[in-house]
Amino acid sequence: MFAVRATKYDPTKRDARGIFHINEWTSISDIGKTFDGKELTPEDYLQMEDAYIAAIFQLLEATGLSCLAIELLENKMGPDARRSLQQLDTWQLRKKLGAIAIEGELDLEGIELISRLSLREALWCKLKGDHATYVHFGWDYYMYLGTEREGACLGSPPSGMHFETLKSPYAQTFYEG
Structure with a gap:
């Protein structure tokens, strides 16, 4: 089995207790704000969001x-979701999700859509699959990936991301499959 915390946060920047002390954006609502002298643009945000989707794939x-x-x-939406719904067509994505049958299994398009909405704090979810495979979303742009599929390996993280061996704190149920 493997389990990772997949984030944009460089683990070498954590202190001995694992706390990340760098001034870093954590949400879609941070678009337009400045972090370490650089403004977070919609393009920068989407580039990182795309990396998270790539990690799921x-x-x-x-x-x-x-x-x-x-x-x-x-x-229910996250604390800054009202503002985020107005950015990057998030409201349109949410309406599109309403047209997808979310009962049963999501195909690749549905997985991408619900993942983007989770990353944008427009909803929160946990996804599961065979072999105890999971995708969990945390606050502040944390994501957790895992599986019990024998021989499965994620390889290197997408550009700008980091994989840290860590089981999801949201893994409170037992999987069958």
């Missing part, structure tokens, strides 16, 4: 899966 490829099911869905 790496997991799917490593496990041979092409669909995941929603294990848990909270349709």
